[in-house]
Amino acid sequence: MLKKRPQKRFTSVMPRLLLTFCLAALLSSCSIGFNREWKAALKKGPQPGVEGAWEGTWQSDVNGHHGQLRSVVDPAKNTEGDHTFHYHATWAGFLTGTFHTDHRVKPEKDHLQFQGQHTMPDWAGGLYTYKGTIKGDEFSASYDCALDNGTFQMTRVK
Numbered sequence: 001m002l003k004k005r006p007q008k009r010f011t012s013v014m015p016r017l018l019l020t021f022c023l024a025a026l027l028s029s030c031s032i033g034f035n036r037e038w039k040a041a042l043k044k045g046p047q048p049g050v051e052g053a054w055e056g057t058w059q060s061d062v063n064g065h066h067g068q069l070r071s072v073v074d075p076a077k078n079t080e081g082d083h084t085f086h087y088h089a090t091w092a093g094f095l096t097g098t099f100h101t102d103h104r105v106k107p108e109k110d111h112l113q114f115q116g117q118h119t120m121p122d123w124a125g126g127l128y129t130y131k132g133t134i135k136g137d138e139f140s141a142s143y144d145c146a147l148d149n150g151t152f153q154m155t156r157v158k
Helices: 007-029 032-044
Strands: 052-060 066-073 082-091 095-107 112-119 127-135 138-144 149-156
Touching: 032 052, 032 066, 032 082, 052 138, 066 149, 095 127
Parallel strands: none
Antiparallel strands: 052 066, 052 149, 066 082, 082 095, 095 112, 112 127, 127 138, 138 149
């Protein structure tokens, strides 16, 4: 005679499967808007100045964490040179996150200087500040917050 499996095991597995599915859907949904902007920027091709698509890496100087980094930079919003940078970062090989931040971009003799900031929740570091330069197709920046600091290195996508 075959024994029936206890119903308890099935009901204890289902919530974990549902939680895993919801977490995977949430993490992947963070990239949907960015991917749309990324494809549009690639279709437009390289733009003058800071605008357009950039890709490279980020690296934490505190804990050594690192990952891929992409950014889409919008046209200037005003005469002061404020641009929205939409970043998409990966870490731990499978986690991703996106965020928008405004950077003020100023032309210098042979490069562009930029700086900006945005606020994340305290558990994620609080206030992040950014400073960087763009020379030709090379993007180099540093970031700093209460929990971390590090660098971004990217090149213009052609």
